[in-house]
Amino acid sequence: MNIKYLSCLLFFIILVSCQQKQEKLHTQQDIYRYGTKNDSTIFYFNKGWEHILDYGQWTLSEKAFRKAVEFDSTFIVGKALVGKNTTNLNERIQILNDLNNSQIKVSEDDQLILEVTRITLELFNARGQNVKLDEDFISNFLATAEKNYRTFIHKHPNESYIKAEYIEVLNAIHGPKIALDSLHILTTPKQKKIPFFISYVATLESDLGNFKKALSIADDFNDQINNPNIPQPYVLYGSIYLKMDSLSLATSNLDKALQLDPNHIFAQRFKNQINTKLKIIDGID
DSSP states (O other): OOHHHHHHHHHHHHHHHHHHHHHHHHTTOOOOOTTOOOHHHHHHHHHHHIIIIISOOHHHHHHHHHHHHHHOTTOHHHHHHHHHHOOOHHHHHHHHHHHHHOOOOOOHHHHHHHHHHHHHHHHHHHHHTTOOOOTTHHHHHHHHHHHHHHHHHHHOTTOHHHHHHHHHHHHHHHOHHHHHHHHHHHSOTTGGGSHHHHHHHHHHHHHTTOHHHHHHHHHHHHHHHOOTTOSHHHHHHHHHHHHTTOHHHHHHHHHHHHHHOTTOHHHHHHHHHHHHHHHHHHHHO
16 A cells, blocks of 8 residues: 555544544533633633634734733733734744743643744744754744644644644645645534634635635635625735736735735735746746
8 A cells, every 4th residue: 555645544544533532522621711710811812813813913913912911911821922923023032031931830731832832933033033943943843833733622622723723734744635634624513614714725725726616715705704804805815816826916915905904924925925926027028
């Protein structure tokens, strides 16, 4: 039997087995609190995830994570997310130092999230300071993220946004086909209706070259959002059109997204990719 086929088969056997365990746990799980007892803290923490992943509102996301920490100064997971979202390099460096020197005790499950976020901050800080990282830094980071997020979501299957992060990591490591199949297997019926998962299906379909299907899903996503002041539909359309080399349509959508939220990192990256393509085209001409 082909080794690659066997490894994929084993991967999905594990996913299905975990999904069965997830269904058993589903009714037993309440809202996970990430180490805080403050209701306002957990409310704004979840709002921060909602803003950034569902709606592409990076600025509002940062404000929500900061608000969460204001209600509970010992909320170390929330502070880590402030560090991940801030555009201030000096603040991010200080937050990483605070996390590394913190004496606050966190649970084993919270530590899974913190470990990944710490490495993320190391990566962001290195880029911001033009520090060269070890060649295996990214691969080790992704391996840790995959292991930690997988462990977490199988213990806490209702935590949709950590599950979203996990699917993104699977895409980075294993590619869009496995990420898409995993998304369908691991998400509950309720989670399948969450904006992020709908839009990410469109993203993965476009990565696979299924542009007609991706645009159809993007239309459904846009209809669900039904708000011209939300950036994410424009970012989704822009990313799909970029992959289709429809640069004019991609640009108009991404420009609209950045008008609504200039801090949308992915919209910025997509615009840079467009500019690079246009320079190449101009060079050929």
